[in-house]
Amino acid sequence: MATISDVAKLAGLSVSTVSRVINNSPHVSVKKRSLVESAMDQLGYVPLPAARQLRGSKTNTMAVTIPRIVNPFFSYLVDAIEQRLDEAGYSTLIVQTFSRPEEELTALNLLKNQQVDGVILCSIENPWSVIGNYTKYGKIVLVNEYLKDDIKVPTIRANQYDGFYRATNFLFEKGYKKIAYATGRKSITFVKRGENFDADRFAGFQDSLNEHGSGFSHDWLFTSAHTAEDGKTILKQIMSLQDKPDVIIAGSDEVAMGILQEAEVEKVKVPEELGVLGVDDQPVSASLRVPLTTIKQPVNEMGQEAAKAMLKLMAGETISKEEILKLKIIERASV
Amino acid sequence: MATISDVAKLAGLSVSTVSRVINNSPHVSVKKRSLVESAMDQLGYVPLPAARQLRGSKTNTMAVTIPRIVNPFFSYLVDAIEQRLDEAGYSTLIVQTFSRPEEELTALNLLKNQQVDGVILCSIENPWSVIGNYTKYGKIVLVNEYLKDDIKVPTIRANQYDGFYRATNFLFEKGYKKIAYATGRKSITFVKRGENFDADRFAGFQDSLNEHGSGFSHDWLFTSAHTAEDGKTILKQIMSLQDKPDVIIAGSDEVAMGILQEAEVEKVKVPEELGVLGVDDQPVSASLRVPLTTIKQPVNEMGQEAAKAMLKLMAGETISKEEILKLKIIERASV
DNA sequence: GTGAAAGCGCTAACAG
DNA sequence: CTGTTAGCGCTTTCAC
Numbered sequence: 276m277a278t279i280s281d282v283a284k285l286a287g288l289s290v291s292t293v294s295r296v297i298n299n300s301p302h303v304s305v306k307k308r309s310l311v312e313s314a315m316d317q318l319g320y321v322p323l324p325a326a327r328q329l330r331g332s333k334t335n336t337m338a339v340t341i342p343r344i345v346n347p348f349f350s351y352l353v354d355a356i357e358q359r360l361d362e363a364g365y366s367t368l369i370v371q372t373f374s375r376p377e378e379e380l381t382a383l384n385l386l387k388n389q390q391v392d393g394v395i396l397c398s399i400e401n402p403w404s405v406i407g408n409y410t411k412y413g414k415i416v417l418v419n420e421y422l423k424d425d426i427k428v429p430t431i432r433a434n435q436y437d438g439f440y441r442a443t444n445f446l447f448e449k450g451y452k453k454i455a456y457a458t459g460r461k462s463i464t465f466v467k468r469g470e471n472f473d474a475d476r477f478a479g480f481q482d483s484l485n486e487h488g489s490g491f492s493h494d495w496l497f498t499s500a501h502t503a504e505d506g507k508t509i510l511k512q513i514m515s516l517q518d519k520p521d522v523i524i525a526g527s528d529e530v531a532m533g534i535l536q537e538a539e540v541e542k543v544k545v546p547e548e549l550g551v552l553g554v555d556d557q558p559v560s561a562s563l564r565v566p567l568t569t570i571k572q573p574v575n576e577m578g579q580e581a582a583k584a585m586l587k588l589m590a591g592e593t594i595s596k597e598e599i600l601k602l603k604i605i606e607r608a609s610v
Numbered sequence: 611m612a613t614i615s616d617v618a619k620l621a622g623l624s625v626s627t628v629s630r631v632i633n634n635s636p637h638v639s640v641k642k643r644s645l646v647e648s649a650m651d652q653l654g655y656v657p658l659p660a661a662r663q664l665r666g667s668k669t670n671t672m673a674v675t676i677p678r679i680v681n682p683f684f685s686y687l688v689d690a691i692e693q694r695l696d697e698a699g700y701s702t703l704i705v706q707t708f709s710r711p712e713e714e715l716t717a718l719n720l721l722k723n724q725q726v727d728g729v730i731l732c733s734i735e736n737p738w739s740v741i742g743n744y745t746k747y748g749k750i751v752l753v754n755e756y757l758k759d760d761i762k763v764p765t766i767r768a769n770q771y772d773g774f775y776r777a778t779n780f781l782f783e784k785g786y787k788k789i790a791y792a793t794g795r796k797s798i799t800f801v802k803r804g805e806n807f808d809a810d811r812f813a814g815f816q817d818s819l820n821e822h823g824s825g826f827s828h829d830w831l832f833t834s835a836h837t838a839e840d841g842k843t844i845l846k847q848i849m850s851l852q853d854k855p856d857v858i859i860a861g862s863d864e865v866a867m868g869i870l871q872e873a874e875v876e877k878v879k880v881p882e883e884l885g886v887l888g889v890d891d892q893p894v895s896a897s898l899r900v901p902l903t904t905i906k907q908p909v910n911e912m913g914q915e916a917a918k919a920m921l922k923l924m925a926g927e928t929i930s931k932e933e934i935l936k937l938k939i940i941e942r943a944s945v
Numbered sequence: 946g947t948g949a950a951a952g953c954g955c956t957a958a959c960a961g
Numbered sequence: 962c963t964g965t966t967a968g969c970g971c972t973t974t975c976a977c
Contacts, residue, residue, distance in 0.1 A: 276722070276747075276970095278969090278970055278971085279970060279971060279972095280970080280971095288947080288948085289947070289948045289949075290948085290949095290970090290971080290972090291947070291948055291949080291950095291972080291973080292946085292947060292948075294971065294972055294973085295946095295947090295972095297971090297972095298972080302946060302947085303946070303947085304946065304947090307946085307947085321719060321722065321723065322970080322971075323664075323723050323724070323969090323970055323971075324660075324723050324725060325659075325660045325661075325663035325664045325723070325724060325725070325969090325970080325971095326660075326664055326953090326969075326970035326971040326972090327970080327971060327972075328660035328953090328971095329658075329660045329661055329664055329953045329954065329955090329969090329970080329971070329972095330952090330953055330970090330971055330972045330973080331953070331972085332971085332972070343689070344679065344685045344688060344689055344704070345682070345685045345686055345689050347680070347682075350679045350680045350685050351680055353679060354678070354679055354680050354706070357706060366705075366716060367706075368703050368704075369679070369703075369704040370701075371689070371692060371702075381701060384656060387611070387656065388656065388658055388659050388660070389658070389660060390659060390660070412611075502897070503894065503897035504897060507897075529894075532894065532897070533897060536897065536898065536899045539899055540899070559838065559864075559867065559894060562837070562838035562839060562842070562867070562868060562871065563871065564871045564874055564875070564899075611954095613953090613954055613955085614954060614955060614956095615954080615955095623963080623964085624963065624964045624965075625954090625955080625956090625964090625965095626956080626957085626963070626964060626965080626966095627962090627963060627964075629955070629956060629957085630956095630962095630963090632955090632956095633956080637962055637963085638962070638963085639962065639963090642962085642963085657954080657955075658953090658954055658955075660953085660954080660955095661953075661954035661955040661956090661969090662954080662955060662956075663955095663969090664953090664954080664955070664956095664969045664970065664971090665954090665955055665956045665957080665968090665969055666956085666969070667955085667956070
């Protein structure tokens with residue numbers, strides 16, 4: 276491995292001049308600059324990051340944490356972040372937390388240890404009292420998370436409340452009257468809007484319901500719904516109900532797919548007898564037999580904005596605490 | 611940021627003793643060790659990796675390259691690798707190459723620059739003449755790739771030939787006689803077995819065909835098939851054929867799903883009128899209306915083995931060039 | 946414009 | 962067992 280002094284020796288100059296060339300300082304004569312440059316590529320020289328870091332200079336690397344890479348939502352999100360960061364000349368280090376606080380600390384310590392210039396957290400596993408301490412070591416951006424108002428970190432998220440409010444309105448416009456609701460949550464605690472992700476969604480749903488003077492039966496709430504199998508069960512449960520809903524907000528495309536499949540088995544016509552609204556817009560959703568109408572999370576934009584926010588932070592700009600993006604309703608055939 | 615000398619000062623000892631504790635050298639008295647330890651956590655001290663790297667010690671970090679994180683095959687693969695590496699105390703740095711040679715070099719330079727101890731390449735973008743140069747800087751393991759015999763790098767891959775050979779036999783056993791074949795490739799060049807991924811698959815298919823004295827019509831070969839949409843087109847094409855195949859190896863679950871959906875529209879019974887065999891076993895495949903029979907890539911095992919190979923390499927063991935894993939046929943209802 | 950020299954935080958001889 | 966000391970490769974004053 277060639278070092279800076281090898282280059283200096285070959286170029287017949289001092290290490291400081293070489294260093295200046297590397298960091299393109301303006302105070303180097305054109306002649307010596309090219310001398311250094313040719314020596315550099317003659318030796319295949321690349322500055323050793325560890326040494327530069329030791330001197331406290333930038334790493335040009337960012338870390339981004341996600342709970343699990345196999346979840347498409349997160350893989351697309353991190354993909355979008357990386358694309359944007361890449362354009363700005365940053366490398367990206369993806370850290371899976373597996374929802375474990377310790378793993379999140381690994382990423383945060385990267386910051387403390389000057390291995391990265393900033394970290395983008397796409398889900399938080401530690402209390403802010405812990406995470407907050409790391410802001411002194413570098414920049415932190417949050418994605419898709421809710422934090423108390425007095426905590427001021429740049430946060431990028433989608434407006435779940437608004438999205439679900441509009442989606443529910445949309446169902447009413449379509450003529451539906453009895454709307455069922457499925458969620459991955461174990462229970463819906465009636466916390467107020469702005470507390471968290473699911474509460475926001477449910478609040479949007481409820482507000483639309485109230486505005487339309489529509490009732491909601493407890494039989495129409497399905498919790499702990501995650502998989503296609505869960506969706507199948509839900510459809511069966513719905514069909515066994517006396518007072519059946521005429522449409523369901525499925526909580527995820529996965530669950531929606533299960534509902535769709537079981538509906539086919541049970542000869543329940545979609546959307547005529549039961550409308551099905553998905554959430555997420557996964558790649559396959561468009562090409563199902565009954566193409567799925569779904570509430571799309573703006574993953575791409577979220578990733579882009581998160582990366583932009585980080586970049587601004589790096590440039591020393593202060594940025595507004597929150598950037599809220601809109602959910603989009605993708606209308607296809609299932610509603 | 612507390613440094614090693616801060617700790618030494620607080621403990622009333624020398625930096626070397628502190629260093630010994632950090633690297634748990636045996637030659638430290640219990641008493642002083644605990645003295646150092648308490649000083650360390652009193653200060654919240656964490657050794658700075660950059661400084662250690664500079665001294666040439668291990669990074670305990672591995673890089674793994676994948677073309678694209680949003681591809682489920684790769685996200686599951688990297689997930690498996692990381693789990694295993696994690697157990698062994700290594701952090702994992704995931705690098706997306708976007709199939710660009712430069713990005714692969716970024717990962718390889720991590721090795722050169724002593725930022726990682728090894729790199730696992732899950733797809734190669736540069737000629738071996740380039741990659742090979744990096745073996746002098748650290749360990750390299752290949753996954754799912756084919757390389758000339760004289761090149762000896764640990765390589766983990768699934769036996770595509772065997773898998774497709776067995777899968778085709780399986781179709782014959784099921785009573786199918788006319789087997790169609792879809793692939794993502796733009797064309798099937800008849801290179802011999804062992805040259806590459808797709809050639810191996812097709813060779814396995816062909817060999818089984820020949821052994822069963824079965825013919826293959828060029829009308830039954832579908833190339834450039836990637837998406838569910840492509841699958842739909844394929845089904846239409848099949849139905850317009852005079853001499854129709856009775857089963858198709860779809861090349862991917864994605865394509866298989868498209869075929870399944872269009873079959874439903876066209877009222878073609880699966881598997882009675884047309885059998886459909888997928889490849890990959892994606893999460894949704896099990897819960898389709900006609901659960902998909904598919905050739906499963908041993909992603910998990912591949913990841914595990916790749917990680918193990920790397921770990922052995924790190925431990926100084928020499929390992930056999932190739933580790934070949936078996937594809938598995940997951941029998942459900944579509945065949 | 947250019948070079949000499951002082952460290953960044955840590956490890957590893959080398960002495961004791 | 963413990964301490965002293967010389968760098969690892971680089972950036973950055975500070976002189977010239």
